[in-house]
Amino acid sequence: MAKQTLGDWIKPHPTGIYVEPGDFWIDPSEAQGMAVVTHGHADHARSGHSHVMATPETLAIMETRYGEYPKATPMAHGEIARIGEVDVGFVPAGHVLGSAQVVMEYRGERIVASGDYKRRADPTCAPFEVVPCDVFITEATFGLPVFRHPDTAGEVQKALDALHANPERCVLIGAYALGKAQRVIRHLRDLGHHEPIYIHGAQEKLCNLYQDLGVDLGELRLATGRKKDELQGTIIICPPGALNDRWSRRLPDPITAMASGWMRIRQRARQRNVELPLILSDHADWDELTQTIEDIGPKEVWVTHGREDALLHWCMTRQIKARALNMVGREDEDD
Amino acid sequence: MRAFADLLERLVYTRSRNAKIKLIADYLIGTPDPDRGWALAALTGELDFRTVKAGLIKSLTEERVDPVLFKMSRSYVGDMAETVSLLWEPRPGAEPAPQDLRLSSVVDRLMALSRAEAPLQMSAYLDAMVPTERFALIKLATGALRIGVSARLAKTALAQAFALDLDAVEEVWHGIDAPYTALFAWGEGTAPQPSHEDIPVFRPFMLAHPLEDARVDLSQYAAEWKWDGVRVQLNHVNGETKLFSRTGDDVTASFPDVADAFQIHGVIDGELLVKGDAQGTADQGGEAASFNALQQRLGRKTVSKKMLTEAPAFVRAYDILFDGAEDLRALPWEERRRRLEAFVPRLPAERFDVSAIVEADDFDHLAKIREGARSAAIEGLMLKRRDSAYIAGRKVGQWYKWKRDPLTADCVIMYAQRGSGRRSSYFSDYTFGCWTEAGELVPVGKAYSGITDEELRFLDKFVRGNTTGRFGPVREVEKTLVLEVAFDSVHSSKRHKSGIAMRFPRIHRIRNDKPAAEADRVRTLEAMID
Ligand SMILES: [Zn+2]
Ligand SMILES: [Zn+2]
Numbered sequence: 001m002a003k004q005t006l007g008d009w010i011k012p013h014p015t016g017i018y019v020e021p022g023d024f025w026i027d028p029s030e031a032q033g034m035a036v037v038t039h040g041h042a043d044h045a046r047s048g049h050s051h052v053m054a055t056p057e058t059l060a061i062m063e064t065r066y067g068e069y070p071k072a073t074p075m076a077h078g079e080i081a082r083i084g085e086v087d088v089g090f091v092p093a094g095h096v097l098g099s100a101q102v103v104m105e106y107r108g109e110r111i112v113a114s115g116d117y118k119r120r121a122d123p124t125c126a127p128f129e130v131v132p133c134d135v136f137i138t139e140a141t142f143g144l145p146v147f148r149h150p151d152t153a154g155e156v157q158k159a160l161d162a163l164h165a166n167p168e169r170c171v172l173i174g175a176y177a178l179g180k181a182q183r184v185i186r187h188l189r190d191l192g193h194h195e196p197i198y199i200h201g202a203q204e205k206l207c208n209l210y211q212d213l214g215v216d217l218g219e220l221r222l223a224t225g226r227k228k229d230e231l232q233g234t235i236i237i238c239p240p241g242a243l244n245d246r247w248s249r250r251l252p253d254p255i256t257a258m259a260s261g262w263m264r265i266r267q268r269a270r271q272r273n274v275e276l277p278l279i280l281s282d283h284a285d286w287d288e289l290t291q292t293i294e295d296i297g298p299k300e301v302w303v304t305h306g307r308e309d310a311l312l313h314w315c316m317t318r319q320i321k322a323r324a325l326n327m328v329g330r331e332d333e334d335d
Numbered sequence: 336m337r338a339f340a341d342l343l344e345r346l347v348y349t350r351s352r353n354a355k356i357k358l359i360a361d362y363l364i365g366t367p368d369p370d371r372g373w374a375l376a377a378l379t380g381e382l383d384f385r386t387v388k389a390g391l392i393k394s395l396t397e398e399r400v401d402p403v404l405f406k407m408s409r410s411y412v413g414d415m416a417e418t419v420s421l422l423w424e425p426r427p428g429a430e431p432a433p434q435d436l437r438l439s440s441v442v443d444r445l446m447a448l449s450r451a452e453a454p455l456q457m458s459a460y461l462d463a464m465v466p467t468e469r470f471a472l473i474k475l476a477t478g479a480l481r482i483g484v485s486a487r488l489a490k491t492a493l494a495q496a497f498a499l500d501l502d503a504v505e506e507v508w509h510g511i512d513a514p515y516t517a518l519f520a521w522g523e524g525t526a527p528q529p530s531h532e533d534i535p536v537f538r539p540f541m542l543a544h545p546l547e548d549a550r551v552d553l554s555q556y557a558a559e560w561k562w563d564g565v566r567v568q569l570n571h572v573n574g575e576t577k578l579f580s581r582t583g584d585d586v587t588a589s590f591p592d593v594a595d596a597f598q599i600h601g602v603i604d605g606e607l608l609v610k611g612d613a614q615g616t617a618d619q620g621g622e623a624a625s626f627n628a629l630q631q632r633l634g635r636k637t638v639s640k641k642m643l644t645e646a647p648a649f650v651r652a653y654d655i656l657f658d659g660a661e662d663l664r665a666l667p668w669e670e671r672r673r674r675l676e677a678f679v680p681r682l683p684a685e686r687f688d689v690s691a692i693v694e695a696d697d698f699d700h701l702a703k704i705r706e707g708a709r710s711a712a713i714e715g716l717m718l719k720r721r722d723s724a725y726i727a728g729r730k731v732g733q734w735y736k737w738k739r740d741p742l743t744a745d746c747v748i749m750y751a752q753r754g755s756g757r758r759s760s761y762f763s764d765y766t767f768g769c770w771t772e773a774g775e776l777v778p779v780g781k782a783y784s785g786i787t788d789e790e791l792r793f794l795d796k797f798v799r800g801n802t803t804g805r806f807g808p809v810r811e812v813e814k815t816l817v818l819e820v821a822f823d824s825v826h827s828s829k830r831h832k833s834g835i836a837m838r839f840p841r842i843h844r845i846r847n848d849k850p851a852a853e854a855d856r857v858r859t860l861e862a863m864i865d
Binding site: 144145146147148264265266267269270271273274275276277307309310313314317 | 347401403405407411412418422805806
């Protein structure tokens with residue numbers, strides 16, 4: 001019998017991870033028979049699969065975005081299901097509401113596909129759990145040591161400071177519709193901002209869903225159609241793409257802010273015409289990525305996407321075997 | 336240091352010129368001496384610490400951070416100072432810098448620093464500071480801020496902060512050294528305006544408006560050629576000669592041949608030209624080469640002997656501001672012209688002549704003469720009111736410039752991209768912009784033709800040395816360099832943010848002598864829409 005290599009039952013493709021002995025895909029970017037989905041972001045959750053397995057929250061998010069799937073199997077954190085010959089379970093990834101790492105056991109090997117994750121506290125979702133494993137499949141969106149996200153509350157406070165210093169203007173925050181927008185709103189509430197927060201129409205459904213799933217966001221109002229004077233001195237949240245488009249021209253002299261890990265780099269912020277960069281991401285920063293690998297202590301690290309070169313180099317200097325999977329279409333430009 | 340770092344940070348994220356001016360002005364009002372003076376010196380590019388070079392910062396960083404990760408980070412971020420500020424790993428247990436660490440104490444320390452002390456002091460600072468302060472420190476110490484603020488803009492902010500006349504600020508600026516306490520004292524009204532009777536300081540230029548479609552009465556206006564060179568001011572006092580460009584930059588070192596020949600007490604205004612292949616006929620006052628020939632001499636800190644003999648420079652005088660210590664600026668142009676004609680013959684003839692007056696019977700006759708001028712050294716005509724005093728800046732109705740066709744506009748280069756084929760190793764495609772009424776620079780066109788290889792090399796070097804951002808193949812550059820762009824016509828366009836599009840734009844020439852703030856406005860281009 002030929003010697004088996006660690007994890008050779010998992011086949012990485014540019015379009016997703018195929019798990020052969022279970023005949024299912026993790027986060028496939030093309031329609032597949034069976035898809036196990038880590039979380040609801042569009043680069044991980046797609047429409048068109050015949051059968052989807054995800055956490056109940058992620059399924060709710062996917063249905064809000066894409067409508068119903070022919071077959072959907074909810075599986076809560078901690079449950080274990082057998083798919084083909086593979087035992088599959090979810091543990092929290094701390095990325096957005098419902099986000100999960102996929103823990104797989106087969107042939108005595110344990111492999112964890114973490115999807116996207118972060119380590120710091122997020123009031124809108126369950127925190128990341130460390131699961132010791134043989135192979136840890138990680139992202140590397142912010143895989144360079146220049147990416148160190150500062151304290152979240154401090155960044156959100158900048159928006160409040162700008163608001164108080166400019167009562168005749170409004171603070172327009174560009175934030176990803178799933179996860180980031182709700183996290184920013186929740187932090188604003190925790191910092192004592194209890195006035196109504198205005199949101200862009202494209203964010204209404206997901207904010208409502210978060211509220212239904214028990215994340216209290218306080219009073220939200222649609223920004224569209226409001227008079228300028230009503231919006232003076234308010235905070236408005238919109239998708240990053242709406243920051244500089246016609247929609248924002250009707251607002252009262254907005255202070256353009258954006259909540260994203262990319263805001264750490266000046267040119268990224270300037271490129272988006274951002275006046276007030278808020279460094280705030282749902283992805284792990286450099287210290288979180290390396291800390292996580294140290295905490296888990298895997299035999300091998302596989303990197304799905306991002307700045308993988310630097311993370312591979314870091315693993316090499318610590319004698320951890322590592323390889324790049326070169327997944328395509330997974331770059332979060334706005335997160 | 337924290338306040339200065341915050342200022343830089345906010346300037347980086349501010350696009351509108353007026354908002355930048357306000358930020359700087361507020362800082363200058365709210366910050367004590369000598370901190371504000373040092374900040375102003377940093378913004379105007381007048382600080383130079385010889386002991387701290389980019390190479391030192393690089394080697395210090397490599398001691399703290401894995402060099403491979405540093406290199407990857409740097410190529411991702413682009414800017415060295417920013418990269419180091421973000422990934423510097425403080426020595427464990429390093430004390431944070433006190434909140435009230437003053438900019439002046441950092442500057443004093445950097446000035447007194449020996450080469451041997453520099454590594455230790457710089458790492459101590461980097462350990463103690465937060466990322467924004469590190470960024471400011473490295474920019475300050477290595478002497479290149481590159482945050483999209485020109486010296487002119489900083490001086491405008493100073494003038495605005497203390498309600499001073501900008502030209503008066505320019506005039507006293509060159510005689511005062513950082514941290515400019517005399518300047519701030521004047522601004523705050525606690526001391527009189529500093530004066531410089533015995534040093535050759537810059538005297539702001541009188542400028543012209545475009546004539547557009549207007550006509551003038553030649554009994555009230557005199558005409559002279561507008562030469563295609565570089566406008567300069569020569570100033571000699573107390574044994575010292577200075578040559579200033581239109582922006583007030585000291586260009587004496589680039590033109591020692593001219594400066595050495597100007598040894599009479601006084602100040603004249605003229606066009607700097609290079610003797611060349613016989614364009615311009617005798618009745619136009621002598622031989623001048625095209626602007627391209629002059630281009631080779633511009634921007635050089637030292638000039639080779641070969642260059643001095645192959646491209647000798649001379650000045651064609653337009654006006655006189657001082658004759659000895661006598662200030663002539665309030666006199667009518669006709670009177671100054673007589674004084675100029677008496678002054679210039681006292682100078683060496685191979686370096687100085689007077690720009691001839693163009694005689695015409697009437698305006699239509701003058702228009703014909705203008706059309707007939709085909710010399711590359713002539714850019715058009717100047718029309719000067721015969722009774723005009725020499726007033727700094729552009730005063731309506733006094734002086735007009737009447738350029739030859741085609742349509743041209745002065746634009747600021749904003750982005751550059753590599754070319755294709757023969758030019759693929761050069762940044763040869765340029766996007767340039769003009770100013771909106773709100774003081775924001777918006778792109779108005781893109782061009783990749785019209786320049787000589789010499790100019791291409793110059794622009795390529797400018798792009799590489801002044802990159803402020805990289806987006807894929809595109810470099811964003813400091814908004815400081817003016818390109819004169821020629822084009823066939825202007826159309827309105829919904830696709831462009833500026834609302835206009837140029838037909839067949841090409842780079843006409845590089846205007847190193849022109850401040851970016853004086854580039855054309857979008858409104859001027861809109862007026863050309865046919
Ligand atoms: Zn995600
Ligand atoms: Zn993702």
